[in-house]
Amino acid sequence: MTHVSLPEATANIAQLLDRVMRGEEIVISQNGKAVAHISPANPVSKENQQRVPTIQDLNPCILNSTKNR
Numbered sequence: 001m002t003h004v005s006l007p008e009a010t011a012n013i014a015q016l017l018d019r020v021m022r023g024e025e026i027v028i029s030q031n032g033k034a035v036a037h038i039s040p041a042n043p044v045s046k047e048n049q050q051r052v053p054t055i056q057d058l059n060p061c062i063l064n065s066t067k068n069r
Contacts, residue, residue: 001025001026001027002027020039
């Protein structure tokens with residue numbers, strides 16, 4: 001389980017969500033106290049952990065289309 005501060009989580013939310021989609025659990029703390037626990041909505045098997053793309057792996061056309069919204 002990874003622990004991150006609220007400012008770090010805010011700055012790196014996309015990367016943290018990539019890690020959660022791969023099965024990792026993240027605890028977000030503010031002023032040294034845990035305020036949130038992010039975990040996968042559904043258990044992720046080891047096999048499926050390899051299949052989940054990161055946001056950076058997505059097709060650039062998809063990424064560009066979402067930036068213009």
